[in-house]
Amino acid sequence: MGENGCRIGVFLCNCGGTIDSIDLLEVADHCRKIDDVIHVEMYDFLCSPSMSESMGQTIRDYDLERIVIGACSPRIYMDHFRDIIESSGMNRYMVEMANLREQCAWIHTCDGKGATEKAKDQMLMAIARSRRMTPSIHGTIASVDAELCDGCGVCKTVCEADAISIVSRKDAEGLLSNVDPKICEGCGVCVSSCPSGAMDMELFSNDEILAEVDAATEGSNGFPHIVIFACHWCGYAAGDMAGIKRIQMDPRFRVVRTLCSARVDPEWILRALSNGADGVMIIGGKPGHCHFEVGSLRTRKRMTLLGKLLAQFGFDRGRFSVAWIDADQAEEYANVVDSFIEEVVKLGPNPMNEPREEVSGLTGTWAEKLARLKE
Ligand code: SF4
Ligand code: SF4
Structure with missing residues (x-):
């Protein structure tokens, strides 16, 4: 069991060598030192059917509770990985992805050191967020904390999908917001608009994002x-x-x-x-x-x-x-x-922060590296 009470498994994929501007071994070592990370594995093609079987076996062998994948964009394979972890007995939403390919290796090809530091930070952020994830039934939809909701109706007025109704409480006087999970599109506008802090998302919750923000600034x-x-x-x-x-x-x-x-x-x-x-x-x-x-x-x-x-x-x-x-x-x-x-x-530098050195070697050589790549 990790220090924070969850068992996190990290899977890194080099996408058949197309992520090789990042030093994935360094990223793997970095992940092993992060609290709650029980196991780290590296793959060539994590999305291939045979690797999916192996991933499922690892999840069962290590009794993993959260999965963090460093690979391609979550816009591409998130649902595929959710299917794998669900078939391994986990809640399908207990997986987070760090985009090490499109938004790291591929846009920072000429700066391997910068890409590797960014990959380490994006993994730290994804792991921090995964700790705050809770099993979800519907995924990315809004949910109401009945204790905090005062029935003001602000959420209903901002919901373009018309997914919210304000209903009478069954067990007490007063009104309560009610989200229809079949209609909610998961935009989250109601969450950031609720004046009582009563609305949150099942996935992409405030806790998850704040943990990610904290990690982004501690990297x-x-x-x-x-x-x-x-x-x-x-x-x-x-x-x-x-x-x-x-x-x-x-x-x-x-x-x-x-x-x-x-x-x-x-x-x-x-x-x-x-x-x-x-x-x-x-x-x-x-x-x-x-x-x-x-x-x-x-x-x-x-x-x-x-x-x-x-x-x-x-x-x-x-x-x-x-x-x-x-x-x-x-x-x-x-x-x-x-x-x-x-x-x-x-x-x-932000005066709120301790004085820091400019990241060495990046600024001075950035233009040269870019010019070399374009040659
Ligand atoms: S905005 Fe917040 S407090 Fe007001 S009805 Fe909606 S969930 Fe309840
Ligand atoms: S998340 Fe968006 S679609 Fe869903 S209830 Fe809130 S405002 Fe409506």
Whole structure:
């Protein structure tokens, strides 16, 4: 049993050698030292049928309770891995993936050291998040804590899917929010809108994301330390597309995947900055193109206000940015992220954090490495 009471198994895949800009042996050693990690295995093609059998056997042999996979994008094989762990006797949602291929090895091919540090941090984040995961019946849907809900109805007004009804309590006076799991699309807008903290997601819960944010800011501690919240359908998909196109980017950022930009809670931004992140960015789909229709519009309204409030919390406004990028805009994704990193470097380290050295060897040689790759 690990220190926090769960048994985590880590599976790393080098995708037949296509992830070889990352030193996966170093990543594996790093994972072995993380609390609660009981077992680490490396594969060539984790998604192949024979490897699936082997993975299932390992889950049973080590009596694993959480699975963390470092491989391709969770947008591709998450459901496949959920099927494997379910057939091994686990709840199908107790798996998290770190994207070591599209959004690490493939966009940082010319900087193996930077890619490896990023891979280690993304694994640390995924493992931290997995500790907070709880078995789920429906997956990514909203759920209500009846003790905290006061029946105000804010969640109902923001739910575009019309999945929420406000009902009379059966056991007491008063009203209560009720989510229809068959209609809920999992955008999470109701969660970040609930004034009582009564709404949460079964997957992508506040606890999970905050654990990931904490891990993102405790990882490799050089400057700059940048956290990006990327919407699964738009910004994150554009990051995958950047990898597929092998667009080369500065590796000094860590990505937290969310289901919609409107799911991003202002508390997450403040948490990251208070933890010492030098910059925080949200990337959602262009307003009007949002997968959930009005998610980006809500994000724009809420985050404009947050931007103004940040100064009152003592943060430089330039440390926070919101960008609108659609799934097919890989070049824009790379430009926006690289430009933000440059701006944060100009601002210097977050004064909330201890003084740190700039990550050695990256800034000075970055342009040369990129130029070499393009030759
Ligand atoms: S917004 Fe929160 S407190 Fe208000 S009804 Fe919905 S879940 Fe309950
Ligand atoms: S997660 Fe989105 S779709 Fe589901 S109940 Fe909340 S606002 Fe509605």
